[in-house]
Amino acid sequence: MSIEEPISKNAPRVKMPIADALRSIQRPKFMGITFDDAMHYFFRGNATVSILVLFLIILFLFKEGGEFFGQNTQNLEIYRKAGLEYVDIVRSRVDDHRSLERFLGDIRIQEFKNQNENAEALAAFDASVERFSAAIDGYQGFVSEYADIAKELKEKYKVGLDLEVAKKNFQKEGKFEESSKIEIPVVDFEAETKVYRDSLTQFKALNETYQAEVQSIVDSFPPMPTAELQPRLDKFRDLVKIQRDNVAKLEGDLLLWDWKKPVGWSESFTSFVFGRNWLTASFWQDWYGIVPLFVGSLMIAVTAILIAVPFAIGAAIYVNQVASAREQNIIKPYIEFVSAVPSVVWGFFGIAVVGQLIRTFSEQGVVSWVPFFPISERLNIATASCLLAIMAIPTIFSLAEDAIQNVPKAYTESSLALGATKFQTIWIIMIPSALSGIVSAIILGLGRVIGETMVVLLCSGGRIKIPDFSSGLGALFQPVHTMTGIIAQEMGEVVNGSIHYRALFMVGIVLFFISLALNYAAQQVVKRYKISIG
Amino acid sequence: MTHAFSIRPTKAKTVQTTAFWIMRGMTYTIVVLATLIFGTIFWKGGSTVFQTSYPFVNTSFILDRPETLHVATSEGKKLQMGDKEWRAYGEKNPDAVIEDHKTYVYSAGGIFPCIVGTVLLVLGSMTIALILGVMSAVYLSEYSKHGLFIEWVRISIANLAGVPSIVFGLFGYGIFVIFFGWNVSLLSGWFTLAFMVLPVIITSSEEAMRAVPQGFREGSLALGATKWQTIVGNVLPYALPGILTSSVLSISRVAGETAPIMFTAAYVVRDELPWEVNKFSDFFFQGVQALPYHIYVVSSKIPQNEYTARVQWGGAFVFLVVVLAIAMTSMVLRSKMRKKYRW
Numbered sequence: 113m114s115i116e117e118p119i120s121k122n123a124p125r126v127k128m129p130i131a132d133a134l135r136s137i138q139r140p141k142f143m144g145i146t147f148d149d150a151m152h153y154f155f156r157g158n159a160t161v162s163i164l165v166l167f168l169i170i171l172f173l174f175k176e177g178g179e180f181f182g183q184n185t186q187n188l189e190i191y192r193k194a195g196l197e198y199v200d201i202v203r204s205r206v207d208d209h210r211s212l213e214r215f216l217g218d219i220r221i222q223e224f225k226n227q228n229e230n231a232e233a234l235a236a237f238d239a240s241v242e243r244f245s246a247a248i249d250g251y252q253g254f255v256s257e258y259a260d261i262a263k264e265l266k267e268k269y270k271v272g273l274d275l276e277v278a279k280k281n282f283q284k285e286g287k288f289e290e291s292s293k294i295e296i297p298v299v300d301f302e303a304e305t306k307v308y309r310d311s312l313t314q315f316k317a318l319n320e321t322y323q324a325e326v327q328s329i330v331d332s333f334p335p336m337p338t339a340e341l342q343p344r345l346d347k348f349r350d351l352v353k354i355q356r357d358n359v360a361k362l363e364g365d366l367l368l369w370d371w372k373k374p375v376g377w378s379e380s381f382t383s384f385v386f387g388r389n390w391l392t393a394s395f396w397q398d399w400y401g402i403v404p405l406f407v408g409s410l411m412i413a414v415t416a417i418l419i420a421v422p423f424a425i426g427a428a429i430y431v432n433q434v435a436s437a438r439e440q441n442i443i444k445p446y447i448e449f450v451s452a453v454p455s456v457v458w459g460f461f462g463i464a465v466v467g468q469l470i471r472t473f474s475e476q477g478v479v480s481w482v483p484f485f486p487i488s489e490r491l492n493i494a495t496a497s498c499l500l501a502i503m504a505i506p507t508i509f510s511l512a513e514d515a516i517q518n519v520p521k522a523y524t525e526s527s528l529a530l531g532a533t534k535f536q537t538i539w540i541i542m543i544p545s546a547l548s549g550i551v552s553a554i555i556l557g558l559g560r561v562i563g564e565t566m567v568v569l570l571c572s573g574g575r576i577k578i579p580d581f582s583s584g585l586g587a588l589f590q591p592v593h594t595m596t597g598i599i600a601q602e603m604g605e606v607v608n609g610s611i612h613y614r615a616l617f618m619v620g621i622v623l624f625f626i627s628l629a630l631n632y633a634a635q636q637v638v639k640r641y642k643i644s645i646g
Numbered sequence: 647m648t649h650a651f652s653i654r655p656t657k658a659k660t661v662q663t664t665a666f667w668i669m670r671g672m673t674y675t676i677v678v679l680a681t682l683i684f685g686t687i688f689w690k691g692g693s694t695v696f697q698t699s700y701p702f703v704n705t706s707f708i709l710d711r712p713e714t715l716h717v718a719t720s721e722g723k724k725l726q727m728g729d730k731e732w733r734a735y736g737e738k739n740p741d742a743v744i745e746d747h748k749t750y751v752y753s754a755g756g757i758f759p760c761i762v763g764t765v766l767l768v769l770g771s772m773t774i775a776l777i778l779g780v781m782s783a784v785y786l787s788e789y790s791k792h793g794l795f796i797e798w799v800r801i802s803i804a805n806l807a808g809v810p811s812i813v814f815g816l817f818g819y820g821i822f823v824i825f826f827g828w829n830v831s832l833l834s835g836w837f838t839l840a841f842m843v844l845p846v847i848i849t850s851s852e853e854a855m856r857a858v859p860q861g862f863r864e865g866s867l868a869l870g871a872t873k874w875q876t877i878v879g880n881v882l883p884y885a886l887p888g889i890l891t892s893s894v895l896s897i898s899r900v901a902g903e904t905a906p907i908m909f910t911a912a913y914v915v916r917d918e919l920p921w922e923v924n925k926f927s928d929f930f931f932q933g934v935q936a937l938p939y940h941i942y943v944v945s946s947k948i949p950q951n952e953y954t955a956r957v958q959w960g961g962a963f964v965f966l967v968v969v970l971a972i973a974m975t976s977m978v979l980r981s982k983m984r985k986k987y988r989w
Contacts, residue, residue: 155784163803173820422672449970457966460945464958560808
């Protein structure tokens with residue numbers, strides 16, 4: 113509202129000498145705008161710039177990340193056309209066989225202990241294992257032979273694609289002479305992939321020998337010297353049955369493979385969102401699946417929050433309700449002070465102290481009954497979580513303390529007046545009333561922990577693999593990699609505009625949405641479940 | 647002695663005492679843990695930074711550049727020296743038999759370029775962020791009409807404040823380093839960090855301005871002041887404490903963040919100091935060493951042992967002290983201002 117305008121345009125004009133005099137004051141103008149207007153525009157310009165920039169961030173992320181799916185489609189197309197996919201179908205069966213071998217190896221370790229490390233008692237067992245291991249050799253040979261063919265074909269195709277790009281660039285720059293010089297070799301996939309079609313005949317023979325051999329091994333498998341391990345051997349027999357069926361179906365699976373089958377966008381999308389491999393700069397095939405990173409981030413964040421919440425909420429209640437005024441004045445700023453510690457310092461502390469501390473603890477005799485102790489890796493989920501928990505405590509503490517502070521006095525006073533003890537009041541009246549605030553504090557804490565980079569980069573171990581959940585809680589002591597960590601680690605080394613570069617932007621977009629969703633959830637919780645007085 | 651009015655133990659009271667002790671235990675666990683961690687860093691880092699003789703501060707650690715540490719044994723003597731000293735030693739004793747020669751990068755010398763780089767990054771980015779942020783906040787709180795659009799903008803800005811810093815780093819890398827072609831430079835780092843704290847500054851400054859009672863503005867306007875005079879004379883002075891507090895807190899955040907500058911502004915190592923440039927414009931387009939990134943490098947890229955501990959803990963100590971001092975300033979400011987302005 114500016115002073116020059118009449119308060120209401122429709123109001124009857126009353127002769128007011130002072131008002132007229134005021135209105136007649138001429139403010140100095142420059143190019144038709146007064147200083148006030150200029151300031152107004154200046155501020156508006158600034159605000160527009162900031163708002164535009166902040167939206168530009170979102171736009172830019174999407175622009176850079178969005179092209180990922182197109183490039184990934186091409187990536188998968190090469191994978192299919194060159195026959196890498198064909199070889200991988202066989203390879204997956206070979207891998208299954210190998211994991212069954214590891215299963216046997218596991219049994220052997222236990223039996224070895226039971227036999228007081230006497231290898232002779234296991235001789236019959238070992239012979240069978242060796243035979244089992246050799247049973248897959250035929251397929252293994254097939255894989256290594258055809259992998260070379262596939263790789264060669266892939267290189268050939270890629271060279272053509274690169275030349276095509278070079279040609280287009282020349283055309284863009286107007287250098288038609290150079291562009292016409294480039295001859296793109298045409299890869300005749302029909303002819304090239306004939307090798308794979310022809311290979312199908314091998315499978316009948318391979319399969320027959322495999323089935324017979326595995327059957328005879330399973331039938332002749334010696335009983336375990338220790339009866340307790342017999343159930344595990346029976347389990348092995350069941351698993352072998354599944355494996356044999358799978359191998360028998362292999363020929364059919366391979367028949368379905370067709371280099372001409374187009375790779376759709378949905379395939380490109382699912383290979384990112386549900387892909388279980390993040391494999392880059394590989395000599396075989398690059399995979400960009402976010403699942404291992406997402407699982408790593410999530411496990412670290414959730415563990416950290418589970419550690420932090422009891423402490424943070426307990427401290428918030430204590431400081432707000434129980435502590436004396438003097439205690440309050442010291443503890444509250446002190447905990448807030450902790451939140452100012454830079455994350456890289458926490459990360460360094462984790463590498464230098466906490467990791468070793470956890471490993472030393474796991475080696476103590478007192479905890480030797482825990483099945484997964486002692487742990488082998490110093491840097492793992494638990495190390496990162498412990499540090500992130502300390503980082504998250506101040507955030508959750510401050511917000512939860514605010515929420516408790518905001519519970520109307522009348523609630524607590526009426527409870528106390530009815531004869532409830534202070535703790536009963538806290539437990540039955542206060543916490544339920546402040547619950548929405550506390551929950552939103554926890555959600556915001558989770559958001560902060562998921563977005564944290566340096567601690568997880570330094571302390572999570574950096575192995576891109578979904579943790580092995582077979583040992584239960586032992587999964588918490590395995591190294592992982594995280595979404596934030598992978599961006600920080602790989603961004604500096606990627607080629608600008610490559611598929612890897614775009615994939616990292618996609619990870620950034622996922623992080624962006626996670627943090628937005630958590631923020632939104634926190635706001636909604638407060639809004640919906642807020643208890644207001646009156 | 648019990649009498650009719652003595653407090654009798656009841657189950658509820660026992661529960662209360664136990665629960666309070668558990669909560670007290672949790673609170674003090676946090677406090678003790680934090681103190682232990684601070685103590686460890688202060689103790690181990692302090693031994694690098696301080697010394698027992700005059701001037702009590704290890705000036706070479708603060709004022710020297712990082713060097714490679716050489717560790718070796720020569721004729722039964724244990725040698726441990728920085729790169730320059732090592733070369734001088736080699737020239738002086740060309741016949742010396744050297745055994746067990748090992749080198750550790752960045753482990754000798756000091757952290758001066760990192761401190762300079764961090765100061766430069768903070769100064770530049772805070773200038774950009776404060777100008778843009780406070781002006782935007784003035785517009786949003788004083789000029790803008792309270793419509794649906796502005797409300798939506800406000801919510802978006804508040805949400806952007808929670809976006810992870812690495813995402814801002816990613817954005818900065820994509821747009822400043824690659825799209826604008828500024829490469830890894832001070833300028834890229836400034837803008838990346840500035841946009842990272844911009845939402846925080848806008849939100850908190852606007853909050854501070856909205857907390858100024860409406861009557862102050864109306865009184866000023868009623869006396870014939872223009873809008874601009876009102877803002878300068880009657881709104882900003884009262885909002886200043888709040889703006890100041892939040893901006894000091896943003897400084898500690900800008901100084902402390904590593905992720906956004908990792909690939910926009912920070913170099914692992916650089917021989918020249920920032921002002922050793924050929925022409926003026928080069929100043930903006932040079933990468934710098936920064937303290938947080940240096941700590942990341944020395945804690946992840948070199949092994950942990952007795953020779954490297956000096957620079958690792960020393961760096962962490964200096965960095966922690968600087969950031970905590972800034973945060974402390976903000977907290978003291980806030981409590982002082984709260985007492986001063988009450989309406």
